[in-house]
Amino acid sequence: MINTPAITKRRIVSLVPSITELLFALDLEEEVVGITKFCIYPEKWFRTKTRIGGTKTINIEQIALLQPHLIIANKEENVKEQVEQLAASFEVLVTDVNNFDQALEMIRQVGLHANRADKAEILATSIKDSFASLRPAPLQPIVYFIWKDPWMTVGGDTFINDMLLKAGFSNRFAHQSRYPTIALEDLRHLGACKILLSSEPYPFKEKHAAALKQLLPDAAILLVDGTLFSWYGSRMLQAPSYFRKLNPLL
Template sequence: MSYKPLQRPLTVVDQLGRRVVVPFPPQRIVSLVPSQTELLFDLGLAEKVVGVTKFCIHPAEARQKAAIMGGTKNFNFERIAELKPDLIIGNKEENHQAGIEQLAASYPVWLSDIATLNEALRMMRGVGVITSRREAAEMLAAETAAAFAALAPPPTPLPAAYFIWRQPYMVAAGGTFIDDMLRRAGFANVFASRGRYPEITAAELAAAAPARILLSSEPYPFAEKHVAEFQAICPAARIDIVDGELFSWYGSRLRQSAAYFRTLR
């Protein structure tokens, strides 16, 4: 006879203010966000994670130990149903709203909503509470907060543009998690007044005249071969290929971000 852990209903409020009732502690977790998948594994929940997305590349064993549920926008509902999850963890921005609503009709779905470091720290603690890893999550959040607290801002932030896409050019603008990371890294986002992830033209980039142009490694795979293209638009700018995960992954990978930002200065 197999052992089935005792569970009790736990009611929590997620970062969208939704009340979620979860069998506690959850034993079958599906994660629909790569950075939160990595967090679950770092909290020691590898054996409880039964489903992840095809983009959950960290840790390396995530897609080997768990079934793949499709992407972050297109879920494999049949596969999820087969796994019988007692908790699904997602994110307002990264996941498709209609798909999340469909899942929430059948399963407990806890959603994060993150645009700042403080919200990322609250997410870590919230996931710790709902998965019975409160102490581990608190330690991880405290470590991350301390690393950023030690990252003293420069006297004068450097005007910068952060590119996430090419053809068309797209940047991370105001109201995004990347914008908050740029500020903490010592940069002033020249497109902060624009909303979210706008398309911009070469002429708009030239007019903004950033001192630094940061080309992210994801979602578009910018590489050294693209540097000359941007240098021609902004001859005076310094152009860097940067680790997009350390600017945009808001889970346990954030522990590495502050030290990385220091090297970019």
């Protein structure tokens, strides 16, 4: 990592969609100069900020032209070799978020590096307080799909799993790690449970729910907003009210 002197107004490039939205919430309109093509929120930034490729296909030459003081990446969302190449020339903050508490700490760290420590602390505290009102009991068993062909779910060591617990759901694949691939036929042996189809990264639609219902007629199948389960950052403020709508037991 390259050490840089303190700068009042830092030029920032974000390689992570949820962190781009966080930077907007921290009032960094002028500081953020580059985002990925998947950074669709806020919509204004998507239209006006320089796009530097995808999360896993970043354009290093284009980033260099922006001469950033800080690049924010994520261990899971970005390619290690590309991040290391950037770190040879620029200051890079590599985030790693696998649960709720780490998400709050990430917000604080981003705020510290972007000269918005006070705003970040207020945001992190607000998120923590909003989740404190959730009282999930008993937990409802679910399967949460993020992809099809192959069908992929989430393991217990993921941020999504932690958010499922906050929402009052018990992940039937929490005993596995990261993002396991499963056979749909295996779901027949799990017993009664809900199936949640996420809106991202795979954009599940009603047609997918209908097809799955034919295979598993006894399952309750719901389409859910994947950003409220997987986006760590300012969007977490919206999650508790959404979770209450999904789970009346909260």
